[in-house]
Amino acid sequence: MRRTLAAVMLGLLVAAYAVTLHLFTGAARPVSAVVLGAGLLVVGELAFGGPWRSPAWLGLCALGGAAVAVVVQLAGAVDVPRSVAITVAGCAAVLAAVWLLVSVARRDVGS
Amino acid sequence: MAERVVTHARVTTKLRTYLVLAVMGAFLGLTFGRPAFIAVTAPLAVYAALGVLAGRRVAELWAQPIAHPPVREGAPVEARLRIAASVTIGAQLQLTPGRGLRARTDRRGRPLRVTAQLRAGEWQELAFELTAQRWGAPRAGSLTGVLRDRFGMIEHELVATALPAVRVLPEAETLRRLLDPHELQATVGSRVARERGEGIELAEVRAFHPGDAVRRINWQVSARRGTLHVTDRHPERNADVILFLDTFSDIGGTLGFAVRAAATLAAGYLERRDRVGVIGFGGVLAGVGPRLGTRQLYRIVDTLLASSAEASYANKDVRLVPRRLLPPKALVVALSPLVDERSITALLDLRRRGHDLAIVELSPEPFLPPPSGAEQQLARRLWHVRREAVRGRLRARGATVQTWDGAAPLQLPVGALAQLRTRTRGRVGA
Numbered sequence: 153m154r155r156t157l158a159a160v161m162l163g164l165l166v167a168a169y170a171v172t173l174h175l176f177t178g179a180a181r182p183v184s185a186v187v188l189g190a191g192l193l194v195v196g197e198l199a200f201g202g203p204w205r206s207p208a209w210l211g212l213c214a215l216g217g218a219a220v221a222v223v224v225q226l227a228g229a230v231d232v233p234r235s236v237a238i239t240v241a242g243c244a245a246v247l248a249a250v251w252l253l254v255s256v257a258r259r260d261v262g263s
Numbered sequence: 264m265a266e267r268v269v270t271h272a273r274v275t276t277k278l279r280t281y282l283v284l285a286v287m288g289a290f291l292g293l294t295f296g297r298p299a300f301i302a303v304t305a306p307l308a309v310y311a312a313l314g315v316l317a318g319r320r321v322a323e324l325w326a327q328p329i330a331h332p333p334v335r336e337g338a339p340v341e342a343r344l345r346i347a348a349s350v351t352i353g354a355q356l357q358l359t360p361g362r363g364l365r366a367r368t369d370r371r372g373r374p375l376r377v378t379a380q381l382r383a384g385e386w387q388e389l390a391f392e393l394t395a396q397r398w399g400a401p402r403a404g405s406l407t408g409v410l411r412d413r414f415g416m417i418e419h420e421l422v423a424t425a426l427p428a429v430r431v432l433p434e435a436e437t438l439r440r441l442l443d444p445h446e447l448q449a450t451v452g453s454r455v456a457r458e459r460g461e462g463i464e465l466a467e468v469r470a471f472h473p474g475d476a477v478r479r480i481n482w483q484v485s486a487r488r489g490t491l492h493v494t495d496r497h498p499e500r501n502a503d504v505i506l507f508l509d510t511f512s513d514i515g516g517t518l519g520f521a522v523r524a525a526a527t528l529a530a531g532y533l534e535r536r537d538r539v540g541v542i543g544f545g546g547v548l549a550g551v552g553p554r555l556g557t558r559q560l561y562r563i564v565d566t567l568l569a570s571s572a573e574a575s576y577a578n579k580d581v582r583l584v585p586r587r588l589l590p591p592k593a594l595v596v597a598l599s600p601l602v603d604e605r606s607i608t609a610l611l612d613l614r615r616r617g618h619d620l621a622i623v624e625l626s627p628e629p630f631l632p633p634p635s636g637a638e639q640q641l642a643r644r645l646w647h648v649r650r651e652a653v654r655g656r657l658r659a660r661g662a663t664v665q666t667w668d669g670a671a672p673l674q675l676p677v678g679a680l681a682q683l684r685t686r687t688r689g690r691v692g693a
Contacts, residue, residue, distance in 0.1 A: 185299035192284070193306045200277035200415055209413065217306030224305045228298020244289070 165191055182225045189221030190214045265327040265347070270410060270419035272318070278416040281311040314416030323349040324410065326424055327386075331403065333430035340364060340393040340429050342403040348381040348410065356408030356421070358391040361401035363431060365394045376408070398433035398522055400568045402426060432564055433519075433526040436673050441531050442681050444502040444594035445619045452501020452536045460498035467495050502537045503553045503590050504528070506563075507613075509599030509606040510545025510570055515630025520669035521598040522567045524623060527673055528596060529563045541566050542588050544609060546573030550588040579605055581612040589618070597622040601653050614660040621680050622657060622664045629668050663687065 165188055193213045288304025291297070329343040342358060357376045360366040366374040377389050393403065403426035410419040447456050455464045468484050471491035484492040506525045510518065525541060532539045533556065540553035541563050549570065551562050581589075589595075595618045599606050614620050634643045654664045663683045667676040 182299060182302070185302040189303045189306045192303060193310060196277070196281060196307065196310075200275070200280075213310070216310070220306040220309045221302040224302040225298055228301065 162192070162195060165195060185225060186218050186221040189224075190217035193217035265325040265345075266424070268324040268326050268346075268406075268424050269422040270324060271422065272417050272419050275411070275415055275418050278311055278314065281307040281416075285311065310414065311416055314412075314414030317414050318412055318417030320350060324354075324419075324421070326406065328403075328426045329388075330427055331429045333432050334395050335432050336395055336398055336434040338395050340395050340403070340431075342391045342393055342426055342429070343388060344406070344426060345386045345388050346379075346381065347384060347386045349383060350412070351383045352381055352410045352412050352419075354379045354381055354408060354410050356389065356406060358393075358404040358406055358426070359423075360393050360404040361428075363395065363397035363399045363401045364404065364429065365396050366404070367392050381410075393429075395429070395431040397519070398431050398526075398568065400428045400430050403429050430565075430568060433523040433567065435523070435527040435530050438527060438531045438674055438677060440674070440678055440681055441528070441535070442594065442596060442621050442677060442684060444504065444592075445684075446592040447500035447502050448538070448592060450501055450538075452499055454500055454502060454535070454537070455497045456500040458498070459495045462496040462498035464497040464499070465494065466497050468492050469495060501535075501555075502532075503593035504532045504537050504539045505553065505589060505593045505595045506539065506541045507595050507597040507599070507610075508541065508543045508545075508567075508570060509597065509601075509603065510543045510547070510549075510573065511603035511606050512545075512600060513571075514600055514602060514627035516669070517600040517625040517627055517630070518570070520625050520667070522570060524598050524625075524667070524673050525567055526564060528677075529560055533557070533560050539563065540588055540593075542584060543570045544579070544584070544606060546577075548579070548583055550584070552587045553590060553593065579609070581609045581616070591617075592619075594619045594621070598625060599623075600625045600627045601650065601657075602627060607653055607657070610657060610662065611660055614657070614662050620657075620660075620662040621684060622662055623673075623676050623680070624654070624664055624666045626666050626668050629670070661687075 168188065191214075194210055194217070197210055197213050285304045285308035288300050288307075292300035292302075325347050327345040329345065331340060331342065334340055342360075346354070346356075348354070355376050355378050357374050358366060359374060368374055375392075377391060379387055379389060381387055391404070405423040405425050406421065407423050408421050410421070443454070447454055455462070459466050468481050469492065471480065471485075471493050475493045479493040479495075481492050481494045506528055508518075508521050508525055513519075529539050529541065536555060538553035538555050539559060541551050543549040543566065549566055551559070551566050554562075595613055597610055597613075597620065599610070599622060601607060601622070601624050610620065610622060631643075634640045657664050663680050665676040665680045665683065667673065
């Protein structure tokens, strides 16, 4: 039930973002990205939250998510050579994917 | 005594999902040259990284089970324990109940979980509601579950921890009538003996004989008759009662009936200040010598709770039973399905040795499937004939036998045995 709800909310968010990209231009796009970034985190918490799910924690998540999204948007606005950005982000993505696969295979980390 | 609970850390589905979404966002953002895609999923990546850093701290958990007082069959049991963690963490625990206990379940039939938020170093008491279904001393269950911090990226799974045993006492009936022993002991009790002596109950008033105590002279009768008369009284004595459990076989649940019946009889006789003992005669010989009092009832119940049918091919007979468990002049109440030849031989031996023997035959018939076909019906009839022959052998030796199916109140077979014993007393010798 909880997983279904999360999947539906994720679909709605993606659809909302697609509509936003289609309808809005200029400054509205980065703002909507920030809102959706924060919203996605809140949806994730709602879907997976256990005994810790509380309004205060969800609010904190939304604020933190929005802050991170703003930082990324600002960083994206800075004129950095595109090849460097692609290399850094690609390496990070590959490392994350490899780590994920290894952890899934071992099914445990730490002790 | 608190014990440290072993935990294993593992990656959660939440972490995997967040990472997959973050990687997807990064890929889309870089491919289409739109930082907005990365901005949408970057919070997930940052959150996952913080969660992994926080969750890698090893959470130590201590559990201190709280002992539960004995309960009767069918009564609720609250398995309680105190737990504490080294860090502030959320716990979701469930108890898999032990044999003979039943936990409250959710709609899918899984035991209900208990959720708690543990503060670092603080003890918290948790309770799991169970129902005692069958007598015995089962472990309350094994505790499993997970510990998860606020981020929920890495969870610590508990290695199953056993909780202490709960003593579930067999359900006991109240019997209005018990079997009276043919012979009493020399110690004081609440049964009126047949012989004459010091007591309260009047026996007769007779003429004085030289040697009679002066204080027993009945002066009123003596004055009326003109010659000395004395009052004879019956002394109050107690009896030794030995409950003989046949633990060679347990067909469908006959041993359970035997244990319930033994607990009921023990409580009844001890209430009447008789000395009661128990012998578990089977693959493993166990027993408690006859004694008085409430503590003896608990000793007997403990022995009964530990009794189980153990497979054995050893040829055992009554000579293996220590003398202290089987005193002379004791009434032996046997609870047996009369299936194993060794227990039947042992009962015949008891009669040969002169013990007063009453047998409650725990019928295994309700637990047998109905015969199908002519051959099985014939076999069942032969089996009935053979069992009747066994009863006949025992009755010929002077034992009284009464069948009990376990469903009817125990008072029925006990009352019937009491009547039989009154009728046959003096007619059949040892």
